Amino acid sequence: MIDASALFAAEGPLARALPGFRPRPQQVRMAGAVQEALAEGRHLLVEAGTGIGKSLAYLAPAIAWVADGRDAGTPRRVVVSTFTRALQEQLSRKDLPLLERAFEPLDLPVRHAILMGSENYLCLQRLSLVGTRPRLPEGGEAPPATLEALERHAASAVSGLRSEIPFAVGDRLWTEVRRDRDVCLGARGPFWDQCLYRRDLIRARESEILVVNHALYFLDLATGGRILPPHDAVILDEAHRVEEAAAAQFGAQFGPVSVARLLRDLEPARGPGRKRRGAGAASARAAVRAAARDVEAESDRFFAAAQRAAIERAARGRPPAGPLSVRLPAGALPEGRLRPALTALAEALADAAPRASEAPHDLDRLALAERARDLAGRAGLFLAQSLPDQVFWADTHATRGGAVLHAAPVEVGPRLRQRLFESGRTAILTSATLTASRSFAHLRARLGITTADETALGSPFDYARQALLYTADDLPDPGSQARAWSAAVAERTAALVEASDGGALVLFTSYALLEQVHEHLAPRAAAAGRPLLRHVPDGTATTLLEEFRAARRAILLGALTFWQGVDVPGEALRLVVLTRLPFDIPDHPVAEARGELIRARGGDPFLEDSLPDAILTFRQGFGRLIRSHEDRGVVAILDPRIATRGYGAAFLESLPACPRTASIDAVAAFYRRPPPTEEPAGAPEPARAAPRSIGAEPPIS
Secondary structure, three states, X not given: OOOXXXXXXXXXXXXXXXXXXXXXXXXXXXXXXXXXXXHHXXXXXXXXXXXXXXXXXXXXXXXXXXXXXXXXXXXXXXXXXXXXXXXXXXXXXXXXXXXXXXXXXXXXXXXXXXXXXXXXXXXXXXXXXXXXXXXXXXXXOOOHHHHHHHHHHHHHOOOOEHHHOOOOOOHHHHHXXXXXXXXXXXXXXXXXXXXXXXXXXXXXXXXXXXXXXXXXXXXXXXXXOOOOOOOOEEEEOOHHHHHHHHHHHHOEEEOHHHHHHHHHHOHHHHOOOOOOOOHHHHHHHHHHHHHHHHHHHHHHHHHXXXXXXXXXXXXXXXXXXXXXXXXXXXXXXXXXXXXXXXXXXXXXXHHOOOOOOOOHHHHHHHHHHHHHHHHHHHHHHHHHOOOOOEEEEEEEOOOOOOOEEEEEEOOOHHHHHHHHXXXXXXXXXXXXXXXXXXXXXXXXXHHOOOOOEEEXXXXXXXXXXXXXXXXXXXXXXXXXXXXXXXXXXXXXXXXXXXXXXXXEEEEOXXXXXXXXXXXXXXXXXXXXXXXXXXXXXXXXXXXXXXXXXXXXXXXXXXOHHHHOOOOOOOOOOOEEEEOXXXXXXXXXXXXXXXXXXXXXXXXXXXXHHHHHHHHHHHHHHHOOOXXXXXXXXXXXXXXXXXXXXXXXXXXXXXOOOOOEEOOHHHHHHHHHOOOOOOXXXXXXXXXXXXXOOOOOXXXXX
16 A cells, blocks of 8 residues: 555655645644554544645545555445535545546546435426426426526436536525435336436445535434445544434434425325326325315414423423423323324325326325325324434424424434444544544544544644634623623624724624624624624525625624634634633533433533533634634633633633733734744644643533
8 A cells, every 4th residue: 555644745646736735744644544544444533633634634545545455356435424515525526636636647546426415416306397386485486497407407417416507596496306305206206217316326336435424424324324335434524513413314303394395295296197087086186185284284283282382391381582492201292183194195195196107296196195104103203202212302483383393312322333333344533623621532422432543633723823812801700690791792892803803703602692792793893894794593604604705804793503614714704702602501402311311320411511512612613713824813702711610721721822811902912913924834733731620610501
């Protein structure tokens, strides 16, 4: 096997293929660790600080390992999984083609492919039926020109991915024509031979490096490997999101939207068939219509009753001021008639579509019947709470009708241990933030990892030169003086923004505080000509980030979504404000159930669960600031508990070494200083202070 360090040498293949490439010791060390783990079949945990270039550090040795197997006559496949679609596309469209070019002189070819979830693919079956729907959702109509363009594209497309379509397709239309595994007829349907998703599945089975996302990867694990091809190793990038992604796929959800969507999709199926005429067909269609009306009425009753039951448990019958997440014990939900109504609808749809028929409407009815059965099964699941080791809860909404029901494993570790870490394949997990208090113990415990090599590699960025840490030690306590603290946060944020002249990302753990700070900043931002952007519940982050990047002096107020994954290098982002230490809500049903389990084992939920989780999110928030060697700026922490509580030391020790101040004047002086003109080559990994004792005093929420 080619030594990984040779691939990253100053005169190596990457340096020849990538203009401006410079060797980074941390990148070489990571590549060597990945190469060794693959060769010896050992799991590996790699914390790779921002700027290391971790994607090339794991892709290069993976390609070499696959090539070695090919040469030895033992074909190998590596699956690379990411949390975000953006990184997935970067790996497939940019990084892997770059490595192909770089390794061409070394005769290291590799077959690679990308595979995404259903919602990213154009479906020929649904495209053929979209014209039969009277209207698209929310009153929109499908422009005939767009439908015709989609049909022309589908006739010659290599892939069905939305990102490959050379023209814009609106979200309303896309929801009608994208692939939906609940609707897909598979080999029974008339479009199987031309299916664009099937073509990507074939390419996936022929690939040696397959790039997927966590949702798809853990769905494959949850379904017993029915989606992805067999593979010898998996590299999980953005691994700090693994637990979240796995819990979503090993759990379940049931809400009024899923039922309403089924009923909306019934519209063509309620209409006349193309081949069946006569009294029998008319009677079958009438039965479908009657069953659908019954489901609609019972759905309204069931989810409204579920919401009332949840509110009764949480607020003793008083309407909530906002959304609630309420744990539901067995028997808390009213039985109602939704489950039998869905079963009856499934039977009516099956009767209306004889299996001998090849008519598209009849095939569509069969798929809809399966969806109705699935929803009936979900209703039964939540009524009986039959999944072991799961917590069940309802999300209620003050203005929307009905609750949304959720189930998730209290711990995903046992499932991941059995299905992934003891499956015989090698697993490599990497992220910029995997350790809490400089230990992988929390990650190991939560993911069920018993045996794995570990390496933590600091960032090549020079934080001592590029960053300043500001702590607002003088602010009121957010627990005992919540109102005074909120007002002080708004005022201090305004002072920091004034010092930086915008370019500020302000991160919140609650929308209530976000709105308060927005109201305080709005007149000042307008007077100074600084665009003020804010994230709202259910709003998209992408558009806000594009506006923020384009405006050098903007202020972006973001909720927890923005604590990770935001990449804004350069002058557009020079101030990050962390308004509060990001502890999870202690009474959320999953956190509550996990705390009970930890206490039953004799442990401390705060030290074992809440604190490590908060540190990881805190490190992600800090990491938004420095994204390149040229960046410089200030991270401000407006939660005084970082200085006044015993656990504050654990947060500070998790950060790279950089100067710290409690003075706004020092912050202003930092911005007035001209940036350094030279970048130190090969910056060493920053040293961290020795750990201090952490008190068990929990935060006051």
